[in-house]
Amino acid sequence: MGFGKHSSSSKISALVVDDDTIIxxxxxxxxxxLGLEVNVVANGKEVLDLYRSGTSFDLIFMDMEMxxxxxxxATKELRAMGVQSIIMxxxxxxxxxxxEAFMASGLNDCYTKPLTISKxxxxxxxxxxxx
Amino acid sequence: MERTQQHRQVAHMRQSLFDQGLLDEQFVQLExxxxxxxPNFVEEVVTLFYRDSARLVLNIDQALDKSPxxxxxxxxxxxxxxxxxxxxxxxxxxxxxxxxxxxxKAGNGEGCMKTFQQLKKDYAVLRKKLETYFQMAxxxxxxxxxxxxx
Numbered sequence: 001m002g003f004g005k006h007s008s009s010s011k012i013s014a015l016v017v018d019d020d021t022i023i024x025x026x027x028x029x030x031x032x033x034l035g036l037e038v039n040v041v042a043n044g045k046e047v048l049d050l051y052r053s054g055t056s057f058d059l060i061f062m063d064m065e066m067x068x069x070x071x072x073x074a075t076k077e078l079r080a081m082g083v084q085s086i087i088m089x090x091x092x093x094x095x096x097x098x099x100e101a102f103m104a105s106g107l108n109d110c111y112t113k114p115l116t117i118s119k120x121x122x123x124x125x126x127x128x129x130x131x
Numbered sequence: 132m133e134r135t136q137q138h139r140q141v142a143h144m145r146q147s148l149f150d151q152g153l154l155d156e157q158f159v160q161l162e163x164x165x166x167x168x169x170p171n172f173v174e175e176v177v178t179l180f181y182r183d184s185a186r187l188v189l190n191i192d193q194a195l196d197k198s199p200x201x202x203x204x205x206x207x208x209x210x211x212x213x214x215x216x217x218x219x220x221x222x223x224x225x226x227x228x229x230x231x232x233x234x235x236k237a238g239n240g241e242g243c244m245k246t247f248q249q250l251k252k253d254y255a256v257l258r259k260k261l262e263t264y265f266q267m268a269x270x271x272x273x274x275x276x277x278x279x280x281x
Contacts, residue, residue, distance in 0.1 A: 114218050
C-alpha cells in the first residue's frame, strides 16, 4: 500500500493531521467515504517528515493545536519548503483573531471542527471545477 | 410484525435522545458514516470518546481540588473536553462545557465546580442511554435510512 503520492491509486490523496484520536477516526471515515485515499498523522512534525522523505498529498487537513509541532508552525514550514498542496485548517477555536493567525500561516481555507460531508463535498466540487 | 415493533422502539429511543436535548446534528453525521464496511462506527466513536475523556475528567477533578484554582489550565482541559463532546454530538455536555469555560474566564471557582458536577452527571446519563440504545440497535439490526428523522 502506498502512502500519499507514492501510491499507485488515482484517487485524491488526503492527510489528516490531528492529535485527537476521535477526530482522526471521524475525519478518516468521512474522507474515505467521499472517495479519497486517506492517511493520518498526529502532529505537524510528522507531516514535515513525510514531505522531507518525498511523500506528498493533494489535500492536508491540518489541526491548529497539537503537541510537538502545532498547525501554524507546520503550515509555515511547509510553505517555506515550497509545498503547493492544498492545506485546509481545522480548528475548534472560536476567536476570529486565532483563525486569522492560522490563515496567515499559509492555509488555503479554515474550517471549524468537526468536518462534515457537506463541507468537504463543497470543497471537492470546487476542486473538480478548478481542474 | 414483532421485528417492526422492535425497530420502532429503537427509532423511538433514538429520537428521544434528540428530543431531550442530549444529542445534536453531529450524531446524525456520524450515523451517515456508518455502512457495511463500518457497521459499528457510531458505537466505536462513542466508546472512544468515553475512553479518552475519562482522563480529562480526572484531570479536571484534580485541578478543581487545588487551591488557588488555575483557571487557565481548567479552561484548557475543558476546551479539549468540549471538542471531543462536539465530535460525537453530545449537545447537553457540550453546552455545560461552554458554561464551565465562561466561569473560568470570570474566575468563578464555585461556578466551575457546580457546573462540572452537573456535567459529570449528564455525561454519565448519556453514556448509559447510548449503551442501552446501541445494545438494542445491535439486537434488531440496521434501521432503514427512511426512519432516520432527527
